[in-house]
Amino acid sequence: MREDMAARRDPVTGSVEEVGFFGDTPRMMGWTHIPAEDVIGGVVICSSTHAELLKAYHLEVQLARALANRGVAVQRFHYRGDGNSEGRPQDLTLPNMVAAALEAKNLLETRVQVDRVATVGVRLGAFPAITIVETGQPSILWDPVINTHRFFRDAIRSHAISGIKNGAQPERESVTLERLESEGSIELLGYEITSEFYRSASNLDLATLTPDGPVLLVPFGTAEVGPLIEAWQEKSSSVTKFDGTANEAWWLDEQASHDRHERGSILIRGSAEWIVTQFQS
Amino acid sequence: MGMKSETHAGVKTSDQPVFFPASDPKYFGIVSEPATATAKTTAVILLSGTFGGTTTLGRNRFWLKMARSLAQRGHRVMRFDYAGIGDSTGEAVCHELEKPATEELRAAFDLLASRGAEDFIVVGTCYGSRTALVGSAEEPRVRAVHLLVPPIGSGNKGTGGAEHLAEFGTPVSLAKKAFSRRVLRRILNDSRSRLMARRVISLKVNSLLGRSSDDQRVNDETVYVSEDFYRPLRRLLERNVPIKFMFGEDDFFRTEFESAREGRLGPLLTAHSDRLDIEVVPGVVRGFLTIQVQDQCIESVLNWVEATGE
Numbered sequence: 127m128r129e130d131m132a133a134r135r136d137p138v139t140g141s142v143e144e145v146g147f148f149g150d151t152p153r154m155m156g157w158t159h160i161p162a163e164d165v166i167g168g169v170v171i172c173s174s175t176h177a178e179l180l181k182a183y184h185l186e187v188q189l190a191r192a193l194a195n196r197g198v199a200v201q202r203f204h205y206r207g208d209g210n211s212e213g214r215p216q217d218l219t220l221p222n223m224v225a226a227a228l229e230a231k232n233l234l235e236t237r238v239q240v241d242r243v244a245t246v247g248v249r250l251g252a253f254p255a256i257t258i259v260e261t262g263q264p265s266i267l268w269d270p271v272i273n274t275h276r277f278f279r280d281a282i283r284s285h286a287i288s289g290i291k292n293g294a295q296p297e298r299e300s301v302t303l304e305r306l307e308s309e310g311s312i313e314l315l316g317y318e319i320t321s322e323f324y325r326s327a328s329n330l331d332l333a334t335l336t337p338d339g340p341v342l343l344v345p346f347g348t349a350e351v352g353p354l355i356e357a358w359q360e361k362s363s364s365v366t367k368f369d370g371t372a373n374e375a376w377w378l379d380e381q382a383s384h385d386r387h388e389r390g391s392i393l394i395r396g397s398a399e400w401i402v403t404q405f406q407s
Numbered sequence: 408m409g410m411k412s413e414t415h416a417g418v419k420t421s422d423q424p425v426f427f428p429a430s431d432p433k434y435f436g437i438v439s440e441p442a443t444a445t446a447k448t449t450a451v452i453l454l455s456g457t458f459g460g461t462t463t464l465g466r467n468r469f470w471l472k473m474a475r476s477l478a479q480r481g482h483r484v485m486r487f488d489y490a491g492i493g494d495s496t497g498e499a500v501c502h503e504l505e506k507p508a509t510e511e512l513r514a515a516f517d518l519l520a521s522r523g524a525e526d527f528i529v530v531g532t533c534y535g536s537r538t539a540l541v542g543s544a545e546e547p548r549v550r551a552v553h554l555l556v557p558p559i560g561s562g563n564k565g566t567g568g569a570e571h572l573a574e575f576g577t578p579v580s581l582a583k584k585a586f587s588r589r590v591l592r593r594i595l596n597d598s599r600s601r602l603m604a605r606r607v608i609s610l611k612v613n614s615l616l617g618r619s620s621d622d623q624r625v626n627d628e629t630v631y632v633s634e635d636f637y638r639p640l641r642r643l644l645e646r647n648v649p650i651k652f653m654f655g656e657d658d659f660f661r662t663e664f665e666s667a668r669e670g671r672l673g674p675l676l677t678a679h680s681d682r683l684d685i686e687v688v689p690g691v692v693r694g695f696l697t698i699q700v701q702d703q704c705i706e707s708v709l710n711w712v713e714a715t716g717e
Binding site: 130131132133134136143145146147155157176177179180181182183184185186187208209210212313315316317318 | 421422423424425426432433435437458459460461463464466467468471492493494496694695696697698701
């Protein structure tokens with residue numbers, strides 16, 4: 127282990143967590159979760175970005191630990207320009223997210239002997255997760271962003287509504303986007319969104335990608351995933367919908383501690399067991 | 408959208424992840440320091456509120472930016488996940504203001520001391536500000552404390568506490584809140600929410616009947632000050648530790664603080680006014696909801712650390 131890395135062994139399960147920076151400058155922070163016993167496969171978790179990185183953070187840690195306890199090695203990481211990684215906000219673009227996910231996969235394959243690597247994509251992380259997964263390997267998508275145009279539009283509207291509540295003059299969406307281009311970045315709900323990020327990720331449809339392996343789709347809230355499932359099934363992709371956490375946008379409600387805990391446990395157990403089943407089949 | 412704080416942007420810094428304490432590495436943290444120079448002997452510890460799934464980052468990487476800016480000025484800086492949050496282990500717990508993360512903070516002091524720190528400046532907000540107060544009062548090597556919108560009452564983090572609800576809610580508004588679908592479901596399903604509801608009802612009934620329910624309530628004219636806020640604050644001030652408070656004009660916690668200055672806090676703050684600095688900026692600081700506020704807070708902390716550090 128390198129000097130600038132840190133590691134801990136879980137005293138109960140014996141699994142090891144290693145964390146450090148990897149890749150070319152600007153480097154990314156990554157966590158490798160290594161099972162104590164025989165490794166049956168690997169998983170790369172592709173997080174979302176900005177606020178959504180924070181919201182799902184601990185669930186992703188818990189999933190990684192649950193998988194390691196079941197014999198699956200896991201690589202987590204933060205994209206350049208986001209989270210605890212190095213880099214400027216301008217470094218965060220969708221192509222860079224895909225490249226980063228590939229680097230994370232290579233790191234896992236270098237560190238742990240794995241024949242099969244699945245992916246987990248959270249929200250916007252669905253795009254790199256589906257893009258980098260190898261033919262026949264499974265993917266799980268947690269509440270994927272299906273249409274990025276709508277995703278950005280909703281974020282801009284939420285910001286405008288929040289501003290109106292605080293007495294600001296409302297700004298038309300087109301004006302906000304013009305300002306993004308002319309100023310290079312805008313503020314959305316306290317986060318800096320760069321024109322590089324917007325240009326690279328604002329007009330994508332997940333349905334246009336074709337998963338090459340089985341997919342477990344986990345909508346957290348009321349997202350309409352039916353058309354996505356139909357589109358992928360028409361391309362002969364195997365898609366399963368997981369309903370264990372459905373009904374409400376529970377994960378967005380920070381106060382609903384009971385719901386978050388209960389549904390988080392269901393989500394993690396369901397996701398971990400599905401991956402193990404895929405590796406064993 | 409440049410950050411005002413990046414006046415030392417040319418100085419390279421490095422971040423190192425750590426699991427700590429060495430004897431039982433159950434907590435996760437990140438130590439930032441100057442990459443090419445020896446760090447100053449005054450280390451800085453940053454204590455976030457419990458916003459989000461990790462307490463190392465904050466909104467728009469607020470704590471990361473603050474850590475790297477301080478490291479550019481030569482300090483070794485540590486931020487970490489509290490137990491049950493982010494990459495630290497432990498059960499997800501309800502982070503009550505009166506149960507601050509002092510075990511984690513003590514372990515952070517030890518880790519930084521093992522790397523050459525001789526004394527500390529502690530910065531905290533919300534739950535982290537209460538951890539900063541209690542933990543710093545126990546640690547003689549703390550030389551200054553910066554509190555961003557600290558709550559002075561009790562209760563669960565982020566709620567303003569049962570006292571806040573009872574104090575400022577009318578019977579009708581409280582009943583409406585309790586019977587909303589979301590709150591009702593929480594009360595039915597979650598024992599902690601039931602306890603909270605019971606306490607709000609008890610406090611409100613006592614207040615309506617003109618009874619003081621708690622001997623810590625100074626008098627009916629002033630706001631409740633938690634002993635876990637008052638005692639460590641007094642201890643630090645008596646030790647001559649400089650303390651800075653920062654609020655937004657429209658922060659609820661500022662209203663609470665100003666009310667408390669009219670009562671119990673007043674004599675203490677007056678007696679030690681030479682060690683105190685109270686900064687009030689326009690708008691709301693709590694939650695660091697805008698980049699402008701984030702920059703103002705980082706600048707305030709940088710200036711304070713420069714003024715009180717070596």
